[in-house]
Amino acid sequence: MKPKQTNIERFSGHVSSGDRAALLGQRPLTVWLTGLSASGKSTIGYALERRLLSLGHACYVLDGDNLRHGLNRDLGFSVTERRENIRRTAEMAKLLNDAGLIVIAALISPRRDDRAMAREIIGDSLFVEIYLSTPLDTCEQRDPKGLYARARCGEIAEFTGISAPYETPLDPDLTFDTSRTEIHASVSLIVEHLQSR
Numbered sequence: 006m007k008p009k010q011t012n013i014e015r016f017s018g019h020v021s022s023g024d025r026a027a028l029l030g031q032r033p034l035t036v037w038l039t040g041l042s043a044s045g046k047s048t049i050g051y052a053l054e055r056r057l058l059s060l061g062h063a064c065y066v067l068d069g070d071n072l073r074h075g076l077n078r079d080l081g082f083s084v085t086e087r088r089e090n091i092r093r094t095a096e097m098a099k100l101l102n103d104a105g106l107i108v109i110a111a112l113i114s115p116r117r118d119d120r121a122m123a124r125e126i127i128g129d130s131l132f133v134e135i136y137l138s139t140p141l142d143t144c145e146q147r148d149p150k151g152l153y154a155r156a157r158c159g160e161i162a163e164f165t166g167i168s169a170p171y172e173t174p175l176d177p178d179l180t181f182d183t184s185r186t187e188i189h190a191s192v193s194l195i196v197e198h199l200q201s202r
């Protein structure tokens with residue numbers, strides 16, 4: 006989408022994104038974790054950050070719940086607001102990648118076209134899509150915040166998996182069901198995948 010303002014120009018600095026990445030000795034990427042609420046996105050995301058840090062990489066986690074306390078605090082869960090949530094997060098990921106960081110984004114991001122938008126903003130070559138395929142009944146049994154129970158009684162509208170859709174990725178780079186694969190094993194497979202790219 007074009008900027009609303011027309012009287013604005015880009016200004017180029019004297020340091021490139023390649024310079025910044027070289028300083029950090031890494032290739033920036035965005036690992037985009039998608040899946041239902043309680044599918045394990047934040048748990049895997051933060052465990053991945055810890056592992057990458059121990060391997061000498063500078064990372065940053067953009068977690069949907071956390072961003073909704075700040076940058077995205079004005080957004081709800083309608084289709085339009087979720088799209089804006091994902092757009093802002095992808096733009097943030099793009100900036101952090103430009104700064105040289107490896108970004109781990111953990112958002113439900115339930116719609117395929119919104120994830121395609123995130124891929125487009127961040128850039129296809131930097132975007133790694135990981136699908137947490139943990140089944141709804143497992144997520145609902147976990148229900149760490151009691152939100153599924155409230156959604157089932159109709160207290161929360163448009164709840165993903167209950168009263169709002171989740172569109173499964175068609176061609177993710179990796180898929181994990183956290184009810185079957187242990188967290189550390191999933192993290193190891195993600196790291197191997199990143200190293201192979």
Ligand code: ADX
Pocket residue numbers: 042043069070073082086087088090091111112113114115150152161162163164165
């Ligand atoms: S997204 O759909 O816009 O990508 P996001 O990942 O930012 O969602 O936020 C999801 C979190 O918000 C869930 O983990 C849950 O804790 C909370 N939440 C509150 N209301 C809803 C809802 N209606 N649907 C899904 N998650 C909700």
